[in-house]
Amino acid sequence: MYPRFSETFIVSELLAREAAGEQLVIFSLRPSTDARFHPELARVKAPVIHVPRPSSPSRLWGELGRTAESPTLLEGMRRCLPDLLAAGPDDAAQAIALARAAQEAGVTHLHAHFASIATTVARLAGCIGGLPYSFTAHAKDIFHEDVDEAELETKLADAHHAITISGYNLDDLRTRFPAATTRLHLVRNGLELSRFPFAPHLDAAPEPHAGNHPGGTLRPARLLGVGRLVEKKGFHLLIAAVARLRDAGFDVQADIAGDGPLKEQLQRQIDDAGLGSSVRLLGPCTQQEVGELLGSHDVFVAPFVVGADGNADGLPTVLLEAMARGIRCVAAEVTAVGEVVRSGETGWLVPSGDLDALTAAVTEAITHEPQHLHMLDAARTMIERSFDSAAQARRLQSLVADPDSPAAQDRLAAGPNLVDPAAAPGRPVTHRTVPAQPVTVQPVTVQRQPSTLQESV
Numbered sequence: 001m002y003p004r005f006s007e008t009f010i011v012s013e014l015l016a017r018e019a020a021g022e023q024l025v026i027f028s029l030r031p032s033t034d035a036r037f038h039p040e041l042a043r044v045k046a047p048v049i050h051v052p053r054p055s056s057p058s059r060l061w062g063e064l065g066r067t068a069e070s071p072t073l074l075e076g077m078r079r080c081l082p083d084l085l086a087a088g089p090d091d092a093a094q095a096i097a098l099a100r101a102a103q104e105a106g107v108t109h110l111h112a113h114f115a116s117i118a119t120t121v122a123r124l125a126g127c128i129g130g131l132p133y134s135f136t137a138h139a140k141d142i143f144h145e146d147v148d149e150a151e152l153e154t155k156l157a158d159a160h161h162a163i164t165i166s167g168y169n170l171d172d173l174r175t176r177f178p179a180a181t182t183r184l185h186l187v188r189n190g191l192e193l194s195r196f197p198f199a200p201h202l203d204a205a206p207e208p209h210a211g212n213h214p215g216g217t218l219r220p221a222r223l224l225g226v227g228r229l230v231e232k233k234g235f236h237l238l239i240a241a242v243a244r245l246r247d248a249g250f251d252v253q254a255d256i257a258g259d260g261p262l263k264e265q266l267q268r269q270i271d272d273a274g275l276g277s278s279v280r281l282l283g284p285c286t287q288q289e290v291g292e293l294l295g296s297h298d299v300f301v302a303p304f305v306v307g308a309d310g311n312a313d314g315l316p317t318v319l320l321e322a323m324a325r326g327i328r329c330v331a332a333e334v335t336a337v338g339e340v341v342r343s344g345e346t347g348w349l350v351p352s353g354d355l356d357a358l359t360a361a362v363t364e365a366i367t368h369e370p371q372h373l374h375m376l377d378a379a380r381t382m383i384e385r386s387f388d389s390a391a392q393a394r395r396l397q398s399l400v401a402d403p404d405s406p407a408a409q410d411r412l413a414a415g416p417n418l419v420d421p422a423a424a425p426g427r428p429v430t431h432r433t434v435p436a437q438p439v440t441v442q443p444v445t446v447q448r449q450p451s452t453l454q455e456s457v
C-alpha cells in the first residue's frame with residue numbers, strides 16, 4: 001500500500017535513491033486508506049501505478065489475455081504455473097499484471113518492502129517476467145505468529161538478495177534459515193538528516209524544588225509518545241507511568257501522537273485514571289508536526305511490548321528521529337531497540353513490560369543532569385554514522401548491481417555495525433499457529449538497466 005502514513009522510512013528511502021540518480025516507479029497493490037499524508041510525499045518524483053485486482057472472472061480472463069500477448073510473458077506464465085496455482089487468487093492475478101507493467105516499463109529488478117504479500121507478488125512477477133527480485137524484511141513480516149516459515153524460507157532462497165534492518169533480525173533469520181540466508185544483508189533504515197537538526201534543550205528541563213514533596217517541579221515535565229495505537233507500542237504503560245509519577249508528586253504531562261484500533265481503549269484508561277488533564281491523544285501527526293513535538297517535549301518514551309500474537313517493533317523510525325533531534329529517550333527492549341538505546345550512553349533502556357523500571361527511568365530522565373547532554377551527543381553521533389539515508393541508498397544500489405561484488409561489500413562494511421550479531425544474539429522468537437489474519441500490503445521496489453530505472457511496488 002502506498003502511500004502509507006505510518007511508513008515514513010519508505011518515503012525517506014525513495015527520496016535518497018532518487019537523489020542518488022535512480023529513476024523510480026511505484027506500484028501499489030492496494031489503494032491507500034489513510035486520510036492524511038506527509039508533505040515529503042510531494043518531493044517524490046516517481047509516478048504511482050495501482051496494480052489492479054480483477055473483481056470478476058471476465059476481468060481476470062482479460063488480464064491473462066493481455067499478458068499472454070507477450071510471448072516471453074506467456075512462456076513465463078507456463079513456466080510458473082505451479083507457483084501461480086499455489087498462490088492466492090489476488091496475489092496470482094496481481095503478479096501477472098505486475099509482470100506486464102514491469103515489461104512495459106523496461107524493468108530489470110523488483111524490490112519489495114516487507115516479506116509478506118508484497119514479496120509474494122514480486123517473486124511471482126519476477127518468475128513470470130524472468131526478473132530478479134529482492135526484499136526488505138522489517139518486523140511483523142518475520143515475527144508475527146501467522147508467518148509461514150516455509151514460504152519465508154523460499155522467498156529468502158529465491159531472492160537475488162534480501163535485506164533486513166537490524167542486527168537482531170539478521171541473527172534471527174540466519175538462525176532460523178541457515179541455508180537460505182547466504183544473500184541476506186544488513187542495511188539499516190535511513191533518515192534524511194537535514195530534516196532532523198540536532199537541538200537539545202536541557203536548559204528547559206524541570207528542576208526539583210523544595211516543595212511539599214521532593215518530586216515537585218517548577219513546571220510540568222513533558223513526555224511524548226509517537227506511533228500507531230496498537231498493542232506492540234505499549235502506550236498503556238506510558239499512561240500507567242504518568243499516573244504513578246503524579247501519585248509520587250511529580251508534575252508530568254504526556255502527549256501521544258498517532259491513531260489506531262486502541263484509541264478508545266486508551267482514552268478509557270486515561271479517563272478511568274483521572275488523567276484527562278495530564279495525558280492527551282493527539283491523533284495522527286505529519287512528520288513536520290512530529291518534529292515540532294520533538295522540539296517542545298523533554299522526554300521521548302517508547303514503552304514497546306511484544307504483542308500476544310508475537311508482533312513486535314523492529315527499530316521504529318520515530319525513535320531514530322527523536323535521537324537525531326536531541327531529545328532524551330526512554331525505550332523498552334524488544335528486538336533491535338537495544339542496538340541504539342544503551343542505558344547511560346545514548347538513553348535509558350528498560351525491560352519490556354516492566355512498569356516499575358519504565359517509571360524509574362522516566363523519573364531520572366526528567367531531571368536536569370549534566371551527563372544527559374553527553375548521552376544526547378552520543379546518540380546524534382550514532383545516528384549520523386549508521387542511519388544516514390544517503391549512505392543507505394548507496395548500499396542498496398550496490399546490492400542491486402551485484403550483491404557479491406567488492407564494491408557492494410565495501411559499501412555494506414562502510415557503515416559501522418552497532419551490534420555484532422554473532423557476539424550478541426537476539427532472544428529467540430516463538431512462532432505459533434493461529435488463524436490467518438489480514439496482512440497489509442506494502443510497497444515493492446523495481447529496477448531496470450542500463451538506465452537503472454527502479455520501480456517500487
